[in-house]
Amino acid sequence: MVNLKGKDIISLRELKKDEIEYLLSRAADFEKILQKEGYTNILEGKILATLFYEPSTRTRLSFVTAMHRLGGNVIGFSGPEGTSAVKGENLSDTIRTIDNYADVIAIRHPEEGSAKLAAQLSTRPIINCGDGSHAHPTQTLLDLYTIRKEKGKINGQKVALVGDLKYGRTAHTLAYALALFGADMIFVSPESLSMPKDVTTELKDKFEIEIKEYTKLENIVKDADVLYITRIQKERFPDPGEYEKVKGAYKIDLNVLENAKKDLIVLHPLPRVYEIDPELDNTKFAKYFKQAYYGIPVRMAILASVLGK
Amino acid sequence: MVNLKGKDIISLRELKKDEIEYLLSRAADFEKILQKEGYTNILEGKILATLFYEPSTRTRLSFVTAMHRLGGNVIGFSGPEGTSAVKGENLSDTIRTIDNYADVIAIRHPEEGSAKLAAQLSTRPIINCGDGSHAHPTQTLLDLYTIRKEKGKINGQKVALVGDLKYGRTAHTLAYALALFGADMIFVSPESLSMPKDVTTELKDKFEIEIKEYTKLENIVKDADVLYITRIQKERFPDPGEYEKVKGAYKIDLNVLENAKKDLIVLHPLPRVYEIDPELDNTKFAKYFKQAYYGIPVRMAILASVLGK
Amino acid sequence: MVNLKGKDIISLRELKKDEIEYLLSRAADFEKILQKEGYTNILEGKILATLFYEPSTRTRLSFVTAMHRLGGNVIGFSGPEGTSAVKGENLSDTIRTIDNYADVIAIRHPEEGSAKLAAQLSTRPIINCGDGSHAHPTQTLLDLYTIRKEKGKINGQKVALVGDLKYGRTAHTLAYALALFGADMIFVSPESLSMPKDVTTELKDKFEIEIKEYTKLENIVKDADVLYITRIQKERFPDPGEYEKVKGAYKIDLNVLENAKKDLIVLHPLPRVYEIDPELDNTKFAKYFKQAYYGIPVRMAILASVLGK
Structure with a gap:
C-alpha cells in the first residue's frame, strides 16, 4: 500500500x-x-x-x-x-x-x-x-502522465528527446523515468550537447529498452511516437559562445514533420523560444499546451x- | 434576455x-x-x-x-x-x-x-x-454606474470631460458611453489635446445630445452636473516636450468650484497627480474615492x- | 470588558x-x-x-x-x-x-x-x-507572548536586551512592554548605541523593576533568563561608518553561553545576519524560530x- x-x-x-x-x-x-x-x-x-x-x-x-x-x-x-x-x-x-x-x-x-x-x-x-x-520532479511526473494519457501507455513508445541533453539534467531524469516505464528512446542533440555516456550506459544496463543516438532530427522523425523538445537554456550554459553556436539547432515546423507518423505527439516543457514554430499550434501534433494542463x-x-x- | x-x-x-x-x-x-x-x-x-x-x-x-x-x-x-x-x-x-x-x-x-x-x-x-x-471597458462601466448612483440617472446630465481628450482614448469611449445613455457633454482640453473631430461628429450624428467644446475650465464650471477629470498620462505621450507644456493645464480646487452647482460631483479614474487639490477630498463634491468603491x-x-x- | x-x-x-x-x-x-x-x-x-x-x-x-x-x-x-x-x-x-x-x-x-x-x-x-x-507593535506582542509561553510568566524574568538600543526604537517599545509586565532588564549595547537616558529614566520612575546597563555580553550571560538579540539594522543608520564599527559587536555562540542558566532562552525578531551562530539552532536555548511561529x-x-x- x-x-x-x-x-x-x-x-x-x-x-x-x-x-x-x-x-x-x-x-x-x-x-x-x-x-x-x-x-x-x-x-x-x-x-x-x-x-x-x-x-x-x-x-x-x-x-x-x-x-x-x-x-x-x-x-x-x-x-x-x-x-x-x-x-x-x-x-x-x-x-x-x-x-x-x-x-x-x-x-x-x-x-x-x-x-x-x-x-x-x-x-x-x-x-x-x-x-x-x-x-524538477513534478515536471517529469506530468510528462509521464501526458504520454500515458495521449498515447494510452508509455511502454514500447518510441520517444525522441531533442535538444540539450548534456546540461539539461531534467532530460537525464526524464530518460530514466521513461526507461523505468519501458519506453524506447532516441536521443537527438548536437555533438557537443549529447547525453552523457554514464546515463546512457546505466539505462541500457538496467532496463530492457532500445536507445539510439542521432545528431540530425530528419533521420528520426518518421520513427518517433513522441517528440520531446527542450529549450536550450541560456542561463545554464557555462560558456555563452557555446550557447550561441547551438541555440537554433533544432526547430520543429510542419516541414520537419512531413514524414511523421499521423499520431505523433510533440511535447515541450515550455517556455519555448525558437524550438517550435507557432504554425504547429493548431495541428493535432501539438500537445504542449495540453501538457501544461496536465x-x-x-x-x-x-x-x-x-x-x- | x-x-x-x-x-x-x-x-x-x-x-x-x-x-x-x-x-x-x-x-x-x-x-x-x-x-x-x-x-x-x-x-x-x-x-x-x-x-x-x-x-x-x-x-x-x-x-x-x-x-x-x-x-x-x-x-x-x-x-x-x-x-x-x-x-x-x-x-x-x-x-x-x-x-x-x-x-x-x-x-x-x-x-x-x-x-x-x-x-x-x-x-x-x-x-x-x-x-x-x-x-479599459470596466473603468467605463464603473463610471456609468457612479453617475447613475450619485445623480439618479445619466440621461440629461451635463458631463464635463476635462483633460487630455486626444491621446486618452478611454475618454473617447466614456464620451460614447455617456452619449449612449443620453448625457450632454462639455469637452474641456488644451487646443493641442482636443477630442478628435471624428469622435465628436459621430456622437452628434448618432445620438440626440448636446456637445460643447472649451479650452478654459472657468467657462463651464457653473453649468456642469458632473466634472470628470482625467490624468494627463505621461506614458502615453509620443513627445515629452508636449507633455511638459500641458501637464498642469487643469487643476480643480475650491476656488475653481466657487460658482459650481451645489450638487456637482467631481470624478477621476485615479491615480491623480496634480489634477485635484486634496482640499476637495472632504467636500461633498468629491466622489472619486466612492467611484473606486463602485x-x-x-x-x-x-x-x-x-x-x- | x-x-x-x-x-x-x-x-x-x-x-x-x-x-x-x-x-x-x-x-x-x-x-x-x-x-x-x-x-x-x-x-x-x-x-x-x-x-x-x-x-x-x-x-x-x-x-x-x-x-x-x-x-x-x-x-x-x-x-x-x-x-x-x-x-x-x-x-x-x-x-x-x-x-x-x-x-x-x-x-x-x-x-x-x-x-x-x-x-x-x-x-x-x-x-x-x-x-x-x-x-512595530505586533512584533512586541508576539515577543511578550513568546516569553510568557516559554518561561511561564513575564513578571520577575531577567531579560537582557542586546544590540542597537539607540536607533532600534522597537527595542524601546519592547523595554516599555516588558516593564509593564514586571520584567527586570539588562541593557547590553556598545557605548555609542546605548538606550537613551529618557527611556531608562521613564521605566525606572514608572515601574518597580530593576534595570542594569552593560557594554560587554560576557558579564551578564549567567544572570539572564531571556537573551533578546536584535539585528544592527544597517538601513536605519544615518552614518555607514558608524554601522561598520559596531555591526559585529555581539555574536551569540555556544562559547558565549557556557555559563548560562540551563533554561535560558535566546530570542531574535529575525532576520539574523551575524548575531547568532547557527550552531545554536538545534540547542534548547534557541527559541527564535518558535518565536516566529507564535x-x-x-x-x-x-x-x-x-x-x-
Missing part, C-alpha cells in the same frame, strides 16, 4: 515505481473531478507556501491553481525582492520560518541541493520545483498525497 | 446597450449584498487569473477583491518580472497556458490589441483591464455574468 | 495593559485551535489588505497565514513596483482606495507616522507592521479582535 504522507518530493529517482504509479493514478482521478465539479474541498484550511527565488509561470501558477482546486490556500512570493533575503537572510532561516506557517512547501531556488537542504530543515513536505539545473491534476495528486488526504 | 456567459469584455463598444444595462443592474444587486452580508459564495471553486504586465492598484486589487467577495480564488502576477516572460515567452503562449488553469482571465498589457489577441487564443472569458492607450460591485457583476452565475 | 473592534494598532503604547492581556489570552486560544483543527472559519468573507512598501518575510507572510487560518482572504502587494505608486500616487490616496476594498489593513511603509496617517484616513482598522524605525496565533488574535469576531 503506497503512502506518501509527509514525503519530500526532491528528485524523481527517490520515488519508487509504485509510488509514481500511485501519483499518476490519483492524477487521473483528480482530472475527472476537474472536468465534472471543477474542484473539491479536501484541503480546506491547509496552506501551501510557494517560495520561488527564480521566475516561473507554469510551475508556480499551476501549483497555486492545484491548491485552490483542492480547497486550500497559498502564501509565498515569486521572487526574492520583497523578502528578507534582501536584508541578508539565508535560505535555511527562511525555510525554518515558513515551516511554522505552511503545511507544505514548494520551492524553486537557483542553487543545486537547495530543495534537499530545505527538506532536512523542514518538518513539512518539501516539493522541489527546480534547484538550478539539477531536478500539470494541474498531477500537482493536485502530489499535494493531496503528501498531505495525507 | 441578456446572457453574457462566456463573453469577452474587450471594449465597451462591443457591448449592446441592454448588456450594459444588465451589468449595471446586477452591480446594484451586488452592492446590496456587499452592504448586508459582505460577500456571497456563488463563485466557489472558480479561479480568476489577473495577468498584469503594467502597474495597477485599483483595477487589479478591485478585481481580486470582487472575486473574493464572490467566494472565488485568484492566481496571477502584478508584473512580468517573476514570470517566464523574462525567459522570452510571448503573450500568446502565456495565455494558452493560463487558459488551462483559470476560469476567467483579467489582463493588462501595454500593447494595443493584446486583449483581443488573448480572446482569440483563449477558451475562457477575457476581461480587458487596459491594452495600452486603447480600451468598482467592486461592477466587477462582481462582470465576473459573475461572464461565468454564467 | 475589553473590546478592540475597529481599533487601530499603531503603537504598543496606545494599548492598555488589559487590552494587551486580552490579545495574549486570545492568542493562546487560537494556538489551541491551530494545534487541534488547524484553522477556523470565523473570518469567512472578510478581506485583509497587506500593503508592504518595504521587504518582509515573517510579518507579511504570518499575517497572510493568520488570515487564511481564520477563513479570510487577502489582497495586497509586497513592494510598490507593481502599483500606482510608480505613477505618482501618494500613500493617502492608496489608503482611501483600499479602504473601499478591504475590511482590515496591515501596512509597512518606510516613513515614520505613515501608519498613523493611514489610520486617520481609513474607516477600517489599520495595523502598523513597521513605519520606518518607529513602531506570530501566527498572536496575529490571528489581532485580526479577529479588531474585526469584532
